[in-house]
Amino acid sequence: MTILGIETSCDETAAAVIEGKNDHVLLKANVLATSLSLHAKTGGIIPEQAAREQAKYMLPILKETVRKAFDTSDILASFKYIDAISVTYGPGLIGSLLVGVETAKTIAFTLNKPLIPINHMVGHIYANFIQENKKSNHVTSPQSEVPQFPALALVVSGGHTDLLLMKNHGDFRLLGGTRDDAAGEAFDKIGRMLGLSYPAGPEIERLAKQGNPKRFYFPRPLLHEATYEFSFSGLKTAVLREIKEIKQLNNELIKDICCATQNAIIDVLVKKTVKAAKEYSVRSILLSGGVAANQTLREALELHAKDALETKVFAPPKFLCTDNAAMIASAAFFNYSPMPWRKITADPELYF
Numbered sequence: 001m002t003i004l005g006i007e008t009s010c011d012e013t014a015a016a017v018i019e020g021k022n023d024h025v026l027l028k029a030n031v032l033a034t035s036l037s038l039h040a041k042t043g044g045i046i047p048e049q050a051a052r053e054q055a056k057y058m059l060p061i062l063k064e065t066v067r068k069a070f071d072t073s074d075i076l077a078s079f080k081y082i083d084a085i086s087v088t089y090g091p092g093l094i095g096s097l098l099v100g101v102e103t104a105k106t107i108a109f110t111l112n113k114p115l116i117p118i119n120h121m122v123g124h125i126y127a128n129f130i131q132e133n134k135k136s137n138h139v140t141s142p143q144s145e146v147p148q149f150p151a152l153a154l155v156v157s158g159g160h161t162d163l164l165l166m167k168n169h170g171d172f173r174l175l176g177g178t179r180d181d182a183a184g185e186a187f188d189k190i191g192r193m194l195g196l197s198y199p200a201g202p203e204i205e206r207l208a209k210q211g212n213p214k215r216f217y218f219p220r221p222l223l224h225e226a227t228y229e230f231s232f233s234g235l236k237t238a239v240l241r242e243i244k245e246i247k248q249l250n251n252e253l254i255k256d257i258c259c260a261t262q263n264a265i266i267d268v269l270v271k272k273t274v275k276a277a278k279e280y281s282v283r284s285i286l287l288s289g290g291v292a293a294n295q296t297l298r299e300a301l302e303l304h305a306k307d308a309l310e311t312k313v314f315a316p317p318k319f320l321c322t323d324n325a326a327m328i329a330s331a332a333f334f335n336y337s338p339m340p341w342r343k344i345t346a347d348p349e350l351y352f
């Protein structure tokens, strides 16, 4: 089955084509445009500006996607190879979601194709089921094996930090979410305090490699409490306090703060995940979301998961960790439940 995916929940305008086969999907085309450079200047996303850019990018991105997938310039004709359309309907920014949802509805209606609405967070998890050529370092990649159930999914993005027990496709039980800031949000806000540009996660990872891990130690909120919930706003406050005490923030100190920040976030994520993996005797851990692109996190999880003997760690290739439409189409293949286009509406607050 060939599925077109559309994703516009935040600042990306993305489309992809996947081919679903039994227990995995093959990536045929994956295209995206981002308005990130506009937002980097303001230190965060301006929703109206993001949606305006998406309205501009949507059609060119769709055209490029089907051209790549079917190797033809006859865009309309190539739609005959597509069996279904899938689209992110939430959570996200309302103006942004609307661009994707209305585009998908229009295509589904005019070409009489089934339409599958997908939760963006579920989409992140399904990036782990996509087959792609390269093997990601140190982490068992989904190319060689597909995840087995029961699985534990850790979704770490800019807006969410969720730990879920997944007994089968579409069968999710939320074990814990974040009480305040998400992990990616903590990276971004702390980065902003240090004068780094948005989104700060990749830059913190780069600087952390050169930092001294012993100079600072930041708190690990809720690490030892009997809950699978997370909290990262205390970490942000602790870093702010430290920055205020330093008279002159120089490059060395910034690197050391990045290192201690990253270590604190990873420590909490990894220890809670491995604890849950043992408690629920899962066969797979599925890491996903933008923060999953962090190599130190990927390696730490792989290392500590050895304690949970029967558990394999999966993480998508890095380009499928941050927002993309391939993961949306993948989720649609494994949770194939089309809905009449009239019943689908964007839901910015959607959760599990």
Ligand code: KG4
Pocket (backbone or CB within 6 Å): 010, 156, 157, 158, 159, 160, 183, 184, 185, 187, 188, 199, 200, 201, 202, 205, 289, 290, 291, 292, 293, 294, 295, 321, 322, 323
């Ligand atoms: O999943 P995503 O692309 O968008 C949301 O759905 O939120 O995640 C974006 C988040 C940002 O907070 C960004 O700073 C973080 O993922 N991120 C990283 C890395 N790459 C992206 N955080 C830490 N290390 C990275 N390498």
Ligand code: ZN
Pocket (backbone or CB within 6 Å): 120, 124, 157, 158, 289, 290, 322, 323
């Ligand atoms: Zn996302």
